[in-house]
Amino acid sequence: MHSLIVNLGPRVRWRRILRRVPPIFWALMLMLLLSVPLLAVYSRAGGMSWAFISNMLERSVTLAIVAVGQTFVILVGSVDLSVAFVISLAAVLASFIMQGDPSMIAVAVPLILLGGALIGVVNGVLVTRLNVNPLIATLGTGLIIQGVLNTSFQNFAGSVPREYQQLAYGRLLGLPAPIFLLAALVALASFVLVRTRFGAHLYAVGGNKEAARLAGIRTTRVIMLAHAIAGLLAAAAGLFLVSRLGSGAPWVGPDGIYDLESIAAVVVGGALLAGGRGGVFGTLAGVLILGFIDSLFNQLGIDPYLKQVLRGAIIIAAVAVYSIRSREEVA
Amino acid sequence: MSIISTKSGTLPKRFLRLRAIEPIYFILIAIVAAMVLSNPIYLDYGPMMQLLRRSSPLMVLAVGQLFVIVSGGFDLAVGSLITFLILICALLLNGNPELAYFAIALCVLVGLMSGAVNGLIVSFWKVPSIIATLGMLLILRGGGLYMSGGSARGNLPDTFRAxxxxxxxxxxxxxxxxxxxxxxxxxxxxxxxxxxxxxxVGSNPRAATLSGVNVAGIRIAAFMFSGLSAAIAATLLSGFSGVSTSAGDGYELQAISAAVLGGAVLLGGRGSVFPVIAGALALHALFTLLNIWGFPKPMRDVVQGLIIICAVAYSARRK
Incomplete structure (x- = not known):
């Protein structure tokens, strides 16, 4: 397959690469272009600029991290609704453990990432071993995390050291550090999906679970691992968010609507909710579109409550655009 | 399967009749007994009625939710619909007693409409109901706060709260x-x-379509019934709750937990009205019990999460 591509001429190869770019990317480009005149007229802060784009990218990083994790579970035909609460948990624990002490960074980060992965494994066990519908299972674990978190913490807990905030506010080669973080994550996730055996298994299980099982793939393990990755990346998103905020509170995850927005981003990026189709670049485009709309609303000075209404409508519409063609009945 | 049936065939008939009773009634009796033992005041008529009054919004909501669950979906928008209705009515009436019945009619209308929109999105746009109604939750929450300017304003007359x-x-x-x-x-x-x-429709939408059932229409009607129940729950809730931006918070998941406790099977096809009402009462009594025992309020979420997961895992196992 790959050797075939190499043997073709350079022009055909380019066309192949271009075809790999999800169509949604072109939609994003078009939206950016169209917003230039709109912002020039109505913006409160001086129209379209590099600052606008870089700001939009930075704000999208948290959502992008969760959404990449969500891509893995949606690819196997599952879903994770507990991510918003895992983000809260990670953010609160990070600032609570660190308490402004830089030496605790090395303790808190691996611990929290491991915790996120463990929650993902619990979700995976519920989905695969106990056959609980993934929407309900992860809704349930989310509720449990929320309850435990709200019982233990009522407000912002502790704070992260200034060194840790470099993760969100530092600069590298004149660019904001989070952009490099985002690029590295997308490259790694895309490598896993496209170039590794595990990636191929993900698509196979999502496409047809029974066929994958008959072909000798351990479907249970693949689904479990996908959930573990989603949990891990949700925790990572919480770790990034807390470096932006300086301190974590139990509501930072749900307030960001990361559960719904991550699902919407993945679906907008061309993935099927039933599994088997989708990819990291599509998800990234989905995240950027949502982030772009958000930045646009901010620039236009739209009321925050009205913004919430529009967000709800956009999420429904975004999922609908892709699900409307499905002939299957949904629950 | 055959082992169980031969076994139960030898059991006395009285025990069989006992098994036909929904387990929720025993759970309800156990929780109420524990409540009375922890605090004998609940044996008195007044506190008992107060408990029933306070659980009445949840009972109505759970029945509405049952319709959606039987049809195979979820309605997560009811909590924010309640908040929306209470905020809007307080704003609209601002203590004016004469318009109360008009406001209640308006609530019913808005409830039905919101349900219809949910149903339309789910059946024609094929958006999974959890996602569709969570989106609707955002819309209603944002809409209510937008219209009231971010905080609760106005107040409800006694005629509305009656x-x-x-x-x-x-x-x-x-x-x-x-x-x-x-x-x-x-x-x-x-x-x-x-x-x-x-x-x-709930147990097999494909078979229902093939046998000529108007699946979309039935689904939409179920969501409208849930919206109606939210409107009624909002007027009942306003009797003892203040006008606040968090009036209906958490009610959507409580309604689902209550329905599940009452034996409704998530993702459709099974459930019945009276056990679900008992489930709502049991959930409310359980929360009261947790309160008596000194558990902090957020522990309710943990309990609900466990109920939902266990119930679904149990029914998945039986299949």
């Missing part, structure tokens, strides 16, 4: 509402062809 607050001969009006609503729901669900079609 359904949830007044008593007739010492018997709470809200309980009469629950009984009437429950009876109507029971008739619709168990004695009409619409009810039978609802179960068909």
């Amino acid at each position: 359904l949830g607050r007044d008593s007739v001969f010492g018997f709470p009006v809200s309980l009469i509402v629950v009984i009437v609503f429950g009876a109507v729901a029971w008739l619709i669900l168990h004695r009409t062809s619409f009810g039978r079609q609802l179960y068909m």
